[in-house]
Amino acid sequence: MKIGIPRAFLYYKYHYLWETFFEELGIEYIVSPYTNREIYKQGSIWAIDEACLSSKIYLGHVDYLIDKCDYVLVPRVFGYGTDGTVCTKFQAIYDVVKNTFRDRNIKILFYNINPKETANEFRAFLKIGKFLGKKKAAITRAYVIAKQSQKMHQEMDLKYQEQLLEKDGLKILLVGHQYNVYDRYIGSPIIQYLKELGATPIIADICDKKEAREASKQISETLPWAFNKELVGALAIYKDQxxxxxxxxxxxxxPDSLVNEIIIRRVKGLPMLNLILDGQDGSAGLETRLESFIDIIKLKKEDEYERKN
Ligand code: SF4
Known part of the structure; x- marks a missing residue:
């Protein structure tokens, strides 16, 4: 029995949890490779034109995995209760994958998180474990260890980011969903180019999520989406640094088109660049925009320094 895990969407949020869970249960798994042009192209073929770039990439990863594993892990998340709901893509992706790949007889291992039906994370993992033929005690143990692993890695990331924030030099806050920011095809080139330009990227996704959801109210009290709330809250926490x-x-x-508009209108006093990625070839345009953005910030800082001295 081999489980395929698409390296897209919630993988970036939960990969320590998922991987540790399967490892502890002795279940073999395979993770699709980093997104590349081929995966993006395949996903674009399967997806409807109106789909967002991130969901096209997701389908590309599923396409890669189908013939290489017994079951593909495709979670379905409806929301996180009082912490907020999620974009409809996360609610629909199970059905989208099932229908898109029906002719290839895809077999899906799925978990369902739906606070309205009291389907919480632990129950969801219990179901998966039972489906995989494991006993309740072993599943519970694996889940607890997996949660600890995820928490430990999140704390390590946060600590590292705090050290980056202490450093001198230009710091740029990257506000985007983790499946975009960390994706090798769309997000990593931006991080890399910022570093080449001498800036330190600070990732909004690396934050204390509970604190961020609370802090998001400083910018908007009515955001429905949990992940956007966390990003907006991180922005409120990091903006002065x-x-x-x-x-x-x-x-x-x-969700981002609405939330970004709110951010642009309500967060003042800091240079802001709104990048909308469409997966098209060619990074020259993107690099030019990043370069000009960094130049403007450097000039602004020089002016401020001269004024003070
Ligand atoms: S939040 Fe935006 S990028 Fe993420 S899945 Fe929904 S539409 Fe796509």
């Missing part, structure tokens, strides 16, 4: 903000979204993202 950075020199500029990059809003990074995939085209055409509904």
């Amino acid at each position: 950075v020199d500029g903000i990059i809003l990074m979204s995939s085209f055409p993202c509904g």
Whole structure:
């Protein structure tokens, strides 16, 4: 029995949890490779034109995995209760995958998180474990260890980011969903180029999520989406420690288009760049925009320094 895990969407949020869970249960798994042009192309073929870039990439990863494993892990998340709901893509992706790949007889291992039906995370993992033929005690143990692993890695990331924030030099806050920011095809080139330009990227996704959801109220009290709330809250927490903000979204993202508009209108006093990624070839345009953005910030800082001295 081999489980295929698409390296897209919630993988970036939960990979320590998922991987540790399967390892502890002795279940073999395979993770699809980093997104590349081929995966993006395949996903674009399977997806409807109106789908966002991130969901096209997701389908590309599923396409890669189908013939290489017994079951593909495709979670379905409806929301996190009082912490907020999620974009409809996360509610629909199970059905989208099932229908898109029906002719290839895809077999899906799925978990369902739906606070309205009291389907919480632990129950969801219990179901998966039972489906995989494991006993309740072993599943519970694996889940607890997996949660600890995820928490430990999140704390390590946060500590590292705090050290980056202490450093001198230009710091740019990258505000985007983790599946975009960390994706090798769309997000990593931006991080890399910022570093080449001498800036330190600070990732909004690396934050204390509970604190961020609370802090999001400083910018908007009515955001429905949990993940956007966390990003907006991180922005409220980090904004005084950075020199500029990059809003990074995939085209055409509904939640981000609304949330970014709110951010642009309500967060003042910091240079802001709104990047909408569409997966098209060629990085020259993107590099030019990043370069100009960093130049403007450097000039602004020089002016401020001269005024003070
Ligand atoms: S939040 Fe935006 S990028 Fe993410 S899945 Fe929904 S539409 Fe796509």
